[in-house]
Amino acid sequence: MGMKRPVIHGFQKKSIFWKTFFMISIMSIATILIFGIFINQLMVSSQRSRIHDLSLMQLRQTSKDVEMRLDVLEESMEQTLWSNDFVTLMVNPVGRNSNVNYRVASALAGYASGNSLIHKAWFYVPALDEIYSSSGSYMSIDSSSERRSTMYYLENYEVNRAGSDECSRVVYCFGDRVIQAVDFCVPNFIGVLFFELDTDQLNLIVQENLDDGSAAIQVYDAQGNGILPAGSDKKLDLRVLSSYMTDSEDKKDAEYYLYTSDILGWHFVRNVDAESNSASWNSIMSLMLPFLLIYFIVSQVFSMYITSSVYRPISRLMQIADRSYRSGTVPAVSGDVHNEVDYLELIYTDTLDQNIQHHRLMEAVSNDLMEQLFRSLLTGKTLTMDYINRTMEGTGNRSLIAGRYIAMAGVMVTPEDREPTVVETGLYQRSVIGLISQIKDDSCELYPFYIEKDILVIICCFHGETSALQVKQTVKNFEDTLLAKTKTMPYQVIIGRGKVYNEITSLRHSYQEALADVRYRRYMESEENRNSSAGEFDRKYYEERAHQMAELAEKGSREEAMEMAGALVDEVMNCSKEKRLDYCEKILDALLEKIITGGGANTELKSMGLSHSSEELQQALAAGQLKTYMVNFCDKAIRAVQSGSKKNRYKYVNDAKEYIETHYSDGNLSLNHVSDAIGISAPYLSGLFNEVIKENFNSYLNSYRVKQAKQFLEETSQNIAEIGYKCGFNSAQSFSRVFKKYTGYTPGQYREWKKGQQS
Structure with a gap:
């Protein structure tokens, strides 16, 4: 019972479209946030790194500026020490006079007043043990105010007064004073000049590279x-450097920048400005905000596009469902239908129910359609493959279009002393059809029907991958099962079989063969003749299986051949005792026939234990060792077949080599020519070359021609092009190319190389 078709647009509030769109939008917003945070962190980290590098660079630059100023002072101090008055005072203190003393004091005073960086200057002469000061006085060191600072230097920096022709500078701190001293050694220590630096002026030099508002630099x-x-009142703890950032270590949580001068040994320190990092974060966010907004808008557009693309199949299905039920009714819509998917699921369930009903209806008529198709084929009607394919597809038998087919024919035989009535005959026929329908096999589809009044036809359809051997075995098992089921019936069934065909259109031939077989068996209707006929068929069956086993061995599939031998022997062992010897002898004779046709001599058969007699089989049967005897014989026979096959392979390859040696000069010589000459197929000969000599045919032919060409080049003076022609090459270019491939030389190069070796 149906109801009015619901409006599809009623799902808008809970539509899959909007749910999908909102989910993708949320994902895009989350992506924007994650991307923004990541980029921000990356840019802040990068800017922070640049700020750190800039701060450390400022410290380095400040250090260099200080070093440069002190280098200038050092040069002035060295020039002063080398002046005549200072040298006279240090070298010849006894010969000094008041003028020299005055000029030295005046020079020191000039430095103190003429350079803002110099707060005070004094000069110490060890020979006089006197100090000359920029204040204009000179006195003994004990009386001088610079005694302590001078003695501190003399005691702590004695290493700088080693013998040398150069002056050496030392900058040291004495209390809150910064003093630069330069020794004069020629080569012995004879004097030292001191400059006390003005720390205020030095501080100006240190801070002059800083921006306004930047943290001051401490030294x-x-x-x-x-x-x-x-x-000056602070102390730098050099043992704890975890909070200092240097050129070699970038510590994220550092509070100070630290740079150490390699020349002065001074440490330049500056506070890390936390506000600059937060300022950089704000500036980056303000820079990124427009891009994030643009990205958000673009992501929403793409979200709408992706949602529309994903939703398009659902929308299409909704339209199809809408059109399908436009003039009809749909199943009742329950309260569980909230969106398009629920609605489509409801429609699908309803359609599935209808398909099941349709499928059941088709099953009911498919057997009739298939029976009609087979009747047309068996009676000789011309049917196109297109019609056959459409019929099989329509009845659900598409897999049987390309398969294997065999027809069986049967007649029903009733007791001679009583003729069945028409009703009884009909019941008997229906019972046979019922017995056949009870036989199931996954690899086969059975279609039984009566084509004439008393002729039963059973069409057996197998899948294409089923082997012909498996088809015959299945059909035989089916026949045995059917005969066993009819033993208790008031009638008997005689079955005949046709051959296996790969085309469904050939079923007529199989049916005619089966019909002839069943008529013959019906003629031989006595029990003795029927048993004899059945036994002959079984003997042929086992003989055919033995031939197939030998063919597997000949192809090199020893394991598959032994597996088939084991299965065949087990099958024989399940037969009655009186039939075992007969079937075993058929198997052994078939194997010996294969070995003999392969070239096996009597002496070889006896040496391999491949001779047998009926007495040996009877003895093995009596001793309960018939199975062991058969398995051992099959194993030896399979080895013999393989050995004979290998001999034949080597023989064919040798024959082909001999033919090539005789006809290699023929430019048209090919694989087909050689295979025709020795009597085998070209593909088989090609496979033998690859298997026996591990080289393909063309490669062997070319290598032999090159070998002959090399002999001509070495032993004769014939033209190279003529040699190539005589060796079977179709052109001089082909001869040169192939010859170089196999020798590494062109023919001309090879001849010259050989001449060089011989000389």
């Missing part, structure tokens, strides 16, 4: 003592 000496006025 510490090698011992960690503050040098500049603002940091």
Whole structure:
């Protein structure tokens, strides 16, 4: 019972479209946030790294500026020490006079007043043990105010006074004073000049490279003592450097930048400005915001596009469902239908129910359609393959279009003393059809029907991958099963079989063969003749199986051949005792026939234990060892067949080589010519070359021609092109190319190389 078709647009509120769109939109927004955070962190980290590099660069530049100023002072101090008055005072202190003393004091005063970086200057002469000061005085060191600073230097920097022709500079801190001293050694220590640096002026030099608002730079000496006025009361703990960022270590949580001068040994320190990082974050966010907005808009557009693309099949199905039920009714819509998927599921379930009903209807008529098709084929009507294919597809038998087919014919024989009535005959025929329908086999489809009044036809359809041997075995088992089921019936059935065909249109031939077989068996209707006929068929069956086993062995499939032998022997062992010897002898004779036709001599058969007699089979049967005897014989026979096959393969290859040696000069010589000459197929000969000599035919032919060409080139003076022609090459270019491939030389190069070896 149906109801009015629901409006599809009623699903808008809970539509899959909007659910999908919102989910993709949420994913895109989450992507934007993650992407923005990641890019922001990346850019902040990059900018932070640049800020750190800039700060460290400023410290390096400041260090260089200080070093440069001190280098200038050092040059001035060296020039002063080399002046005549200073040299006279240091070298000949006894010969000094008041003028020299005055000029030295005046020079020191000039430095102190003429250079803002120099707060005070004094000169110490060890020979006089006197100090000359920029204040204009000169006195003994014990009386001088610079005694302590001078003695501190003399005691702590004695290493700088080693013998040398050069002056050496030392910058050291004495209390809150910064002093630069230059020794004069020629080569012995004879004097030292001191400049006390103005720390305020030095601080100006240090801070001059900083931007407004930047953290000030603190300077510490090698011992960690503050040098500049603002940091003179601080101490730098050199043992704890975890909070310092240097050129070699980038610590994210560092509080200070640290740069150490290699020349001065001073430490330049500056606070890390946290506000600059937050400022950079804000600036980056303001820079990224427009791009994030653009990305958001584009992502929403793409979300709508993707949603539309994903939803398109659902929309198409909804339209199809809408059109399908436009003039009819749809199944009742329950409260569980909330969106398009629920609605389509409801439609699908309803359609599936209709298809099941349709399928059941087709099953009911498919047997009739197939019976009609087979009747037309068996009676000789001309049917096109297109019609046959459409019929099989329509009845659900598409897999049987390309398969194997065999027809069986049967007649029903009733007791001679009583003629059945028409009703009884009809019942008997129906019972036979019923017995056949009870026989099931996954590899076969059976279609039984009566084509004439008393002729039963059974069409057996197998899939294409089923082997012919398996088809025959299945049909035989089916026949045995049917005969066994009819033994208790008031009638008997005689069955005949036709051959197996790969085309369905050939079923007529199989039916005619089966009909002839069943008529012959019906003629031989006595029990003795029927048993004799059945026995002859079984003997042929086992003989055919033995031939197939030998063919497998000949192809090199020893394991498959032995597997078939084991199955065949087991099958024989299940027969009655009086039939076992007969079937075993048929198998052994078939194997010996294959070995003899393969070239096996009597002496070889006896040496391999491949001779047998009926007495040996009877003895094995009596001893209960017939199965062992048969398996051992089959194993030896399979080995013999393989051995004979290998001999034939080597023989064919040798015959082909001999033919090539005789006809290699023929430019048209090919695989087909050689195979025709020795009596085998071209593909088989090609496979033998690959298997026996591990080389393909063309490669062997070319290598032999090159071999002959090499002999001509070595032993004769014939023209190279003529030699190529005589060796079977179709052109001089082909001769040169193939010859170089196999020798590495062109024919001309090879002849010259050989001449060089002979000389």
